Amino acid sequence: MRSATILFERxxxxxxxILDYLSKLFVQAAGISAARAxxxxxxxxxxxxxxxxxRTDGDTIDITHYDIARLLCTGRPGVTEALHHLEGIGAIRxxxxxxxxxxQLLLSxxxxLNSPDRLRNGRGLRRL
Incomplete structure (x- = not known):
């Protein structure tokens, strides 16, 4: 640890x-928190x-409901419901x-984020 401190100082x-990386990391974390709220x-x-x-080739993304839930800081059942919503409008399968x-247009x-019906209301999330 001491050698890292010396390297950082000198x-x-x-x-x-390191400071650029940390700055970008904090901006990304703030954006995620703001979007979640x-x-x-x-x-x-x-x-x-x-x-x-x-970040992938092709139109198929290999990912589980559990992994999505972890990335979005939410429960797996909520991910399933949201995926059903996106399937229902024809954006994904x-x-x-x-x-x-x-x-891609429907998914976009x-x-x-500029659509007002995407915002949470005072009673929690809007119904799907």
Whole structure:
């Protein structure tokens, strides 16, 4: 630990890389917290699926309900309900352990943070 402290104090390049990383990490954590507090689960799920889709080849994402729940800090049953919602509008097709993007435009609209009906209301999440 002492050597890391010395490296941090003496090496300006190392210090800049670490501080830049931490800054980006905190901004991302703040964004996730804000989205969790302000937007309903189907909206957050649509955004997550779009983000994962951008980082994979093809239109199929191999991921379980459990992994999605952990990424969104929510329960697995809520993920199942939100996936059913996104399937119902025709944006995705969810099967055991994978999600296939059927309509990117619909998925994008479902994850649009500018839509007022995506906001939580004073009584909790809006009904699906």
């Amino acid at each position: 090496n300006l390049t190392f210090r800049k890389v 302000a937007f309903d689960l189907p909206t957050r799920l649509a955004r997550l699926i779009r983000m994962l889709h951008q 969810a099967t055991r352990g994978s999600i296939r993007i059927r309509d 609209q479902a994850g649009d």
